[in-house]
Amino acid sequence: MFLVLQLAIIVLSFIAHEHEAIAAYVPDYSSLVFPIHKHTDAAKPLYSVEIMTAYVNMQYLHANFLIDVDAPFIWHDCIVQWNIYPGSCPPDKLCTSPVSCDEYQCTDVRTSYSYQKPYCSPPKNESISPGWGYCSCSVNVVDPVTGSCGQAKLNYWDDFTVNVSNGKNVLTGVYGVYPYAACAPSSAFQSFPANVTGVMALSSSPYALPAHLLEPLENVIGLCLPSTLSTSGVLFYGNSPYYLLPQKDVDVRSYLSYTPLIKHPDSFGYFIDVNNIVIKKRSISIPANATTKISTLDPYAILRTDIYNRVIRRFSMVTKRIPPAKPVPPFGLCFSTQSGLRVPDIDFSLPEGKKWTMSAANSIKQVTKDVACLALVDGGATSEPAIVIGSFQMEDNFLVFDLENSTFGFSSSLLRKQTSCSNFNFTLVES
Template sequence: MLLLLQFFVLLLAFISQEYESIAQYVPPYTTMVSPVHKHIDVATPLYSVQIDTLWEITRITPANFLIDIDAPFIWHDCIQQWNKRPVSCPMYRRCIFPVSCEDLQCTKVRSYYSYKNPSCPPETNSSRLPGLGSCSCPVNVMNPLTKSCTQALLNYDDLIVNTTNGRNPFNAFPFSTLNAACAPSSAFKYFPANVTGVMALSLSPYAFQTFFKQAAKKILALCLPSSRNTSAPGVLFYGDGPYYFHPHSNVDITSFLSYTPLLERLDSFGYFIRVNAIVIKQRSIEIPTKATTKLSTTKAYTTLRTDIYNRVVRRFSKVTKRIPLAKPVTPFKLCFRTFVNGTRVGLKVPDISFSLQDGKKWIVSTANSMKQITKYVACLAFVDGGATSEHGIEIGTFQFEDNFVVFDLEKSTFGFSSSLLKKQTSCANFNFTSIKRWY
């Protein structure tokens, strides 16, 4: 018994030293990188970022977090325990140290970043956990797919990402403790399989990128893959690069970018830009000045308010009138036949351009405007959002696929490449072959 006790003490001492060495490690590069996966086992495609998580100090394992550029803070499927010990955590669950209701962090997050909605449960200090018996800190989270509100418990969390030299992942970046929340499994209704969290990449002070204070600049670069091939993922960078994709091994992908200002809204942590017009074959469809344009990573297709949508469909129908129409497929209203009498019909459709501030143009080419539904039918991948839609335009993930975009929070600008396919590369062309791992 004495030998067993001595062994256990030595094990804890070793773990403590390793944990401390991780926390003091200084990365050789200041840009971080994570793979991005496409999920099609749900109603509409969704995208997750893969992050290494620390499981009860002793085990590091990857987890998939839904990418949400609106969420105020990170939340995921875990449980809280006051006394973290390897023997106390249930099998296959992540155990996290909680924030007390008496902590300043609890007051801050509750006051400004927890969802306030009549459907949300009240946030009280009555919840107690075993161990020290202190009060926990309930906060409200919202499922971005169902818009349902659930109560979660704020915690101190440990997440790990790799640094990169721009061409490969290099070393794991040591975590700094951040604030996230543990939500029950029921909060993840309609999530893809194996996606067990929400990764906040918004303008909130509690978004993921804000915790890299001693390393990366507040710059997010996102490239969503068009394929669900897990061996060829897309990529998310945290930091100012450089970024290199095959076969352009010596060309920083930022050289392909144009930039437009990011617009702030006091009622949202999301990202907005100004679209002045939608241009189809040299004809401009003017966008009302008060019609906002929001960027989304949880809506699959660009949504247009009805008045804008009808004009876009009318113009697109006119310039594609030689292509035979097909019966509309929900949620789309304009669809085309890709085979007639056994012969394939070429989908020669014009580009659609978002005309932005300062004369910049985000070009939506065929790969991002036409959704192949079946072998025989393809549809214009824009959706009618209704006459009272909150936003005039909400740009969805189908239009982001194989486009390299940068959210530069240092300069409050949004960078966009338009389709990388026209540059003979894609979002799946970052080399995730790891050079070195230290854990």
């Protein structure tokens, strides 16, 4: 009996020691890091995140996925197979195992996600696998470019690989990610930019990418969209120091202000409260029940008509010395730029006295050599949400979606800090 007790004490001590070692483990990286690319060869400007999808012939294959901060799950060009064995997958495809329509994950995704559109037909269980008797889990997906409905097959555990970072460089280690995703046929991506073959969900959904990146990092997304095609922006995951050249010793978090993230009952996306829009010291009040959404798919800010008209009227008044130009759709206020263009900032006033400033770089879109337009779009009289912050307004702004504390951080334009979203040093260094 005494010997058994001694053995039990030794085993328990060993387990306790192992738990302490795991708890004490501190990785040599502080975040995950992804390059972001801008695309203008689709119907609207879009941004993709680059990830590693497979390890073939001693090297990683790379793929680009459109960034969607509202999508409930990842979906991409791949094939689901019930029986995967060597040689069964086409050499130019990714193959994964399907989720059965009888499994709880299928029911959960179908009933809880917010991607249901009134015009989408309910998904059907019609894919029967020969010799198995199981049906795969069909789910609706919506093309982020055209808005059209499609169907994909939910799958188990995609195998993605991600670079790790210390906030200044890419380190030599990698991080494995195994999210649920859905496979769609190649034809589903015809409207996408060239070399973009999926949608990367960065929402708060339990099936989006952040839900699969928790340990040992905090659930925090740092997003910095580039303004040019020739250089990459950067996406961080983890509450890391973030550094952008040339200020190699300045943590970008020191530039940020924060405001609460607001939950929306019908969306996994991100919403904030905007109290007023201020243009040259004149405040335009926003109705208390109006919601403001952050969107990586809408290229320009969208305002409900009552708000849009007051903003246009005020901006026209303070720029009346600038020669007007014929409006270029979808914009309603345009200017001649032949003699230069100086316009005031637009401040989005937030709770607790915070303000997100849109300088000319994020409020004026150059549409031709001689014409520039205020990058706001009339969303209509019943637009919901009342305000959408589009991707043009987000370029060269460092944004943080802190899902740990339900807060949203924003820097306003980094150009005024003599840096940009294209200034992360992607040089690989030894960890």
